[in-house]
Amino acid sequence: MELVFALIIGTLTSTGVYLLLRARTFPVVVGLTLLSYGVNLFLFSTGRLSTDGQPIIGGAEAYSDPLPQALVLTAIVIGFAMTAFLVALALRSLADTRVDHVDGTRRQATPPEQTDAGENNQ
Amino acid sequence: MNHWLTAPILIPLLGGVLQIFMSYAPMQLRRTLALGTTVMMLVAAVVLLGLADDGAYRMYAFGNWQPPFGIVLVLDRLAALMLMVTAVLALFCHIYSICKTDTQGPHFHTLFLFQLAGLNIAFLTGDLFNLFVAFEILLIASYGLLLHGGGTTRTVPGLHYVVLNLIGSALFLISVGMIYSVTGTLNMSDLAVQVPKISSEELPLVKAGGMLLLVVFGLKAAILPLCFWLPRAYASATAPVAALFAVMTKVGIYAILRVYTLIFGDDAGELANLGMDWIFPFALITLTVGVIGLLGSRTLKTLIAWQVIISVGTLLAAIGLNTSAGTSAALFYLINTTWVVGGLFLVVDLVSNQRGSASDKIVTAPRMRNRGLLGTLFFLGATANAGLPPLSGFFAKLLILQAVTPGIEMAFLWSIILIGGFFTLIAYSHAGSIVFWRNNEGHIESDSKLTLPVTASATALIGLSIVIVALAGPISRYTDATAAQLHNPAGYIEILQMPVITEGE
Numbered sequence: 108m109e110l111v112f113a114l115i116i117g118t119l120t121s122t123g124v125y126l127l128l129r130a131r132t133f134p135v136v137v138g139l140t141l142l143s144y145g146v147n148l149f150l151f152s153t154g155r156l157s158t159d160g161q162p163i164i165g166g167a168e169a170y171s172d173p174l175p176q177a178l179v180l181t182a183i184v185i186g187f188a189m190t191a192f193l194v195a196l197a198l199r200s201l202a203d204t205r206v207d208h209v210d211g212t213r214r215q216a217t218p219p220e221q222t223d224a225g226e227n228n229q
Numbered sequence: 230m231n232h233w234l235t236a237p238i239l240i241p242l243l244g245g246v247l248q249i250f251m252s253y254a255p256m257q258l259r260r261t262l263a264l265g266t267t268v269m270m271l272v273a274a275v276v277l278l279g280l281a282d283d284g285a286y287r288m289y290a291f292g293n294w295q296p297p298f299g300i301v302l303v304l305d306r307l308a309a310l311m312l313m314v315t316a317v318l319a320l321f322c323h324i325y326s327i328c329k330t331d332t333q334g335p336h337f338h339t340l341f342l343f344q345l346a347g348l349n350i351a352f353l354t355g356d357l358f359n360l361f362v363a364f365e366i367l368l369i370a371s372y373g374l375l376l377h378g379g380g381t382t383r384t385v386p387g388l389h390y391v392v393l394n395l396i397g398s399a400l401f402l403i404s405v406g407m408i409y410s411v412t413g414t415l416n417m418s419d420l421a422v423q424v425p426k427i428s429s430e431e432l433p434l435v436k437a438g439g440m441l442l443l444v445v446f447g448l449k450a451a452i453l454p455l456c457f458w459l460p461r462a463y464a465s466a467t468a469p470v471a472a473l474f475a476v477m478t479k480v481g482i483y484a485i486l487r488v489y490t491l492i493f494g495d496d497a498g499e500l501a502n503l504g505m506d507w508i509f510p511f512a513l514i515t516l517t518v519g520v521i522g523l524l525g526s527r528t529l530k531t532l533i534a535w536q537v538i539i540s541v542g543t544l545l546a547a548i549g550l551n552t553s554a555g556t557s558a559a560l561f562y563l564i565n566t567t568w569v570v571g572g573l574f575l576v577v578d579l580v581s582n583q584r585g586s587a588s589d590k591i592v593t594a595p596r597m598r599n600r601g602l603l604g605t606l607f608f609l610g611a612t613a614n615a616g617l618p619p620l621s622g623f624f625a626k627l628l629i630l631q632a633v634t635p636g637i638e639m640a641f642l643w644s645i646i647l648i649g650g651f652f653t654l655i656a657y658s659h660a661g662s663i664v665f666w667r668n669n670e671g672h673i674e675s676d677s678k679l680t681l682p683v684t685a686s687a688t689a690l691i692g693l694s695i696v697i698v699a700l701a702g703p704i705s706r707y708t709d710a711t712a713a714q715l716h717n718p719a720g721y722i723e724i725l726q727m728p729v730i731t732e733g734e
């Protein structure tokens with residue numbers, strides 16, 4: 108379980124970082140979402156991975172650490188709000204600059220297919 | 230338990246909530262209530278400063294949970310000082326904003342007050358995860374404030390700022406998780422107890438977490454490789470917002486000071502003084518780059534934004550010395566630089582309003598109105614920032630220079646601060662002489678007159694530099710005591726034994 112869990116976190120995080128570096132607003136939003144999924148899973152695992160554990164003492168034989176679950180819950184709520192704000196801001200940026208690049212400028216030397224993609228988005 | 234500790238958080242929070250429901254109330258009423266809230270927050274900060282001055286720690290446990298199980302607020306000299314610096318700056322920014330800025334978009338006062346609430350939580354909290362929450366509160370309010378007033382110029386820097394800070398939040402969570410997975414606690418005082426006891430095979434995890442935390446705080450504080458978002462974002466924000474943001478980088482510095490003296494301080498066993506040997510060189514490089522940026526600025530707002538980075542470099546260089554004298558000097562400089570840079574943002578906005586289409590560009594333009602007053606204010610602010618006598622910047626830099634012991638550190642610190650100060654002076658006099666003295670023919674068609682609130686608040690913030698000089702004795706006594714308290718974390722750890730309210734009371 109640990110290996111699978113670690114691989115999932117690693118995949119989510121590396122995909123997120125890759126998409127962030129694409130420097131176009133939509134991939135950046137998706138990348139940040141994936142990154143926050145990875146982080147939330149990581150935070151969840153800091154209470155050690157166990158099955159059949161209740162987060163309440165006395166309810167069952169084994170119990171799991173409730174604090175990471177509370178932390179993850181907080182992180183999810185905050186991350187969700189931030190993503191919603193970022194989507195709104197990205198749309199605003201697209202409307203203002205007519206380009207989906209995070210710098211708001213179209214590069215002179217962009218390959219033709221990327222320029223097409225930019226125009227389709229408009 | 231001391232219920233006063235919640236006042237600086239609850240006052241702006243409740244005031245902000247009230248503002249949400251007053252969207253259609255008369256502007257005058259909203260302004261009065263919003264300003265009243267900020268004044269009340271200043272009163273609360275003064276009370277807490279008086280409380281903290283006796284050197285004892287005060288604690289407020291939410292839900293009456295005995296620490297380390299619940300979330301606690303902790304008041305010590307450093308927290309009280311930061312609250313005070315923020316409250317004074319906020320009051321003058323708020324007065325400045327009620328003339329024009331708050332009508333440029335809805336909910337300015339709400340965002341402003343929520344930003345203050347977030348800042349105050351960050352300064353008071355004694356819990357690492359709660360610090361994360363405080364950062365998020367002040368960040369989401371700052372996103373709104375940064376974009377306030379709209380316009381294409383603000384969208385792109387705003388997007389950069391938001392994305393970078395979201396990445397910063399993700400890193401913060403990762404580092405908090407790493408530290409929690411080994412220590413099993415996030416209460417700062419309990420962490421200070423647990424960190425020295427970590428076994429050697431688990432040490433790398435906490436060490437990595439601690440260093441990652443430094444990266445996060447470095448992003449907030451705008452240390453060199455992480456500072457390039459700052460000039461564009463600050464230069465594009467409206468003046469009162471940019472002035473308030475002068476304290477935002479100081480939150481990162483506060484967090485570095487708190488975490489790396491308490492949790493990874495001298496007593497942290499194998500992790501003692503983690504990251505401290507990184508701070509000093511990076512701070513000096515930040516300072517150097519800040520001066521280069523200052524010299525290359527083409528607008529006055531960018532000039533002041535780079536000054537923020539210079540302040541960060543100077544502050545961290547003094548903190549990186551990791552001595553009581555260095556910390557004390559850094560705190561003295563922090564008070565001075567936060568208020569003066571905030572004031573300069575306001576002055577530059579006044580200047581750009583007077584210059585028509587030339588706005589804040591450093592170019593020749595027809596002679597502006599009120600040139601004498603604005604020029605004097607700019608000159609005073611520049612003098613304080615460059616560190617020339619007789620203003621507070623000189624005394625602050627003198628304290629920093631005195632704090633270093635002879636050796637290789639002294640050679641680097643003295644040369645970079647003094648040469649940096651010289652080039653700062655050149656940049657300011659270049660900008661000032663072009664903007665204020667070199668006028669060309671013609672007249673400006675803008676008819677924006679200076680009103681009393683804006684002039685008074687800008688003058689007051691710059692004038693505080695003179696007040697700091699007048700009160701240099703008491704202030705440096707206070708910062709000395711603060712530094713002594715910070716470098717003796719045993720007192721902070723006693724919070725764990727502090728009694729919460731029992732049923733009989």
